[in-house]
Amino acid sequence: MAELTVKNLEKKASTISLRRKPRWGETIIQGLLFFSGFFSIFITLGIVYELGKEALLFFQMPGVDLLATLTTTEWKPHVNKFGIWPLLTSTLMTTLIAMAIAIPLGMGVAVYLSEYAIPKVRSTLKPILEILAGIPTIVYGYFALTFMTPLLREIFGKDVVQIYNTGSAGLVMGILILPLISSMTEDALSAVPRSLREAAYAMGATKLEVALQIVVPAALSGIAAAIIVGISRAVGETMIVAVAAGAGPNFTFSPFIGAETITGHIVRISGGDLSYDSIDYNSIFALGLFLFIITLVLNIISQAIVRRFREVYE
Amino acid sequence: MNKIVIENLSLQYTDGTESLRGINMDIREHAITALFGPAGGGKSTLLRCLNRLNDLTDVEEISGRILLDGENVLDPQTDIIALRRKVGMVFARPVVLPMSIYQNLTYGLELAGEKRRSVLYEAAERSLKLAALWDEVKDRLDDPAIALSGGQQQRLCLARSLALQPEIILLDEPTSGLDPISTGKVEAALQELKKDYTIILVPHSVQQAARTADYAAFFLQGELVEYGDGAELFTNPKEKRTEDYVTGRFG
Structure with a gap:
């Protein structure tokens, strides 16, 4: 019996080869994964190239120079004035107003959901918030124009608030971005280990102290990322401002006056009949490049913040 | 003297899991009482009743009384x-707060409203010495606490709870993640x-219970099987189940 077993083992051992065999399935999947990664990077680079090329054409046109674009405050393509500031300030205005709404509310919602809400409330509220994020932005645009603007005119007076204004666009944009920020922040807060909360509770911390002094600081990198993503979204948001913020560049810091944002301007210009290689046509590429640079810088900042403040739990 | 009286x-x-049954x-005051037994016996649950940390978990029903100096802590x-x-x-795993070593120690006192820097510093120094950590960290109190080794972190957690000058210290498997040398330091500190x-x-082990306990309580599936003098219980248990566990027949 024993002899037999040994024999079997020997026989079996001789049939198992240690030579590498090709695993075609693995290789094919690996190739596909590489291709999809490569493809998306390639497309992105292509877009940046196209944007840069057309923007370069714009700055080479007679009567346009980069310095004037960056320093003057009039954007009037028909008389060759391309100062970016009126468009930039209204973009900044709407973004600022939106974030003034979205950051405090979004953080509040997130802290409530993650620290205070009982599981049943949380599992009801979170999907509702996410539905809010799924409403088409054009609907938000109408909402700004037909609800928020009349409301502002009612409060501040019809002679103060124009029909198109950056204020109502910014406020509604804040509502649009709120779920984004609250959802990302809530994820960051929930990721803070339960043991950290218990340690603080066991030292006699109240719920509020645990939430604000332990959980929020521990989740700071995620929260910072949420805010930066929110800002990027606000800077790039188009439909709401195109509908409600006004058509026509206007160098103003008043939220009650109509002023066109960078995105709003691109929509209006590209929506008309533009001839290829006209100065208007090329100008929108330059504007697009500006937007791209703004969001790129924001992303770099956010990654730096995430790295700087990332907390190691164990 | 009895510090805590647990009644039923x-x-x-x-x-649906029942964790404690009629305990x-x-x-006793000024003694080490060890709660030991296999996992799921209710030791941690009992511990977390004593400071009401169970309020955070899903407790269906709790009955009986826990008298701490005559006051029922379970009273709403x-x-x-x-x-x-x-x-x-x-806790079992050292949970340092994401702050400096010094802030970890003073955080509890600051929560309690203590602002005087001298008091905070003295409390930090005193509790670090009690936890046998002072010599190792006295020159780097402002370093992030996370930079400490696991054993140091656990002693920092001990020091942190001592800084508040509590009367009772609950330790839930405080040395389960530590090497024998660190374990020895913690046990000596206790x-x-x-x-x-x-x-x-x-x-975290019967051996540790036997080494450290003045009084020992054996928990099995939510039940307090035997409770008494440590030396007595480990050498001459009255209950068959205790004997089987202590001698390693199960668990």
């Missing part, structure tokens, strides 16, 4: 913040501490 304590979790137990009128300052806790504090320890 039963607890059931929302998922009656007197816990109990100020749990004050309770948790009186009853400190150290022997010193019991002169001034009431210590309730869930040890």
Whole structure:
């Protein structure tokens, strides 16, 4: 019996080869994964190239120079004035107003959901918030124009608030971005280990102290990322401002006056009949490049913040 | 003297598991009481009743009384913040707060409203010395606490709870993640501490229970099987189940 077993083992051992065999399935999947990664990077680079090329054409046109674009405050393509500031300030205005709404509310919602809400409330509220994020932005645009603007005119007076204004666009944009920020922040807060909360509770911390002094600081990198993503979204948001913020560049810091944002301007210009290689046509590429640079810088900042403040739990 | 009197304590979790059944137990002052037994016996649950940390988990029903100096801590009128300052806790895995070493020590006192820097500093120094950590960290109190080794972190957690000058210290398997040398340091610190504090320890092994306990309580599936003098219980248990566990026949 024993002899037999040994024999079997020997026989079996001789049939198992240690030579590498090709695993075609693995290789094919690996190739596909590489291709999809490569493809998306390639497309992105292509877009940046196209944007840069057309923007370069714009700055080479007679009567346009980069310095004037960056320093003057009039954007009037028909008389060759391309100062970016009126468009930039209204973009900044709407973004600022939106974030003034979205950051405090979004953080509040997130802290409530993650620290205070009982599981049943949380599992009801979170999907509702996410539905809010799924409403088409054009609907938000109408909402700004037909609800928020009349409301502002009612409060501040019809002679103060124009029909198109950056204020109502910014406020509604804040509502649009709120779920984004609250959802990302809530994820960051929930990721803070339960043991950290218990340690603080066991030292006699109240719920509020645990939430604000332990959980929020521990989740700071995620929260910072949420805010930066929110800002990027606000800077790039188009439909709401195109509908409600006004058509026509206007160098103003008043939220009650109509002023066109960078995105709003691109929509209006590209929506008309533009001839290829006209100065208007090329100008929108330059504007697009500006937007791209703004969001790129924001992303770099956010990654730096995430790295700087990332907390190691164990 | 009895510091804590537990009367007919039963607890059931929302998922239906019953964790404690009719526990009656007197816990002595200035001694180390070890709660030991196999996992799921209710040791940690009992520990977390004593500082009401169970309020955070899904407890379906809790009945009975826990008298701490004659006051029932399970009473809804109990100020749990004050309770948790009186009853400190150290967890199985060292959980340092994401702050500096020094801030970890002073955080509890600052929560309690202490602002005087000299008081905070003295408390930090005193508690670090008690936890046998002072010599290792005195030159780098402002370093992030996370930079410490696991054993140092656990002693920092012990020091952190001592800084609040509690009367009772609960330790839930405080040395389960530590090497033998660090474990020895923590155990030695506990022997010193019991002169001034009431210590309730869930040890991570029977050996540790036998080494450290003045009084020992054997828990099995939510039931207190046997409770008594440590030396007596480990050498000459009255209950068959205790004997089987202590001698390693199961568990």
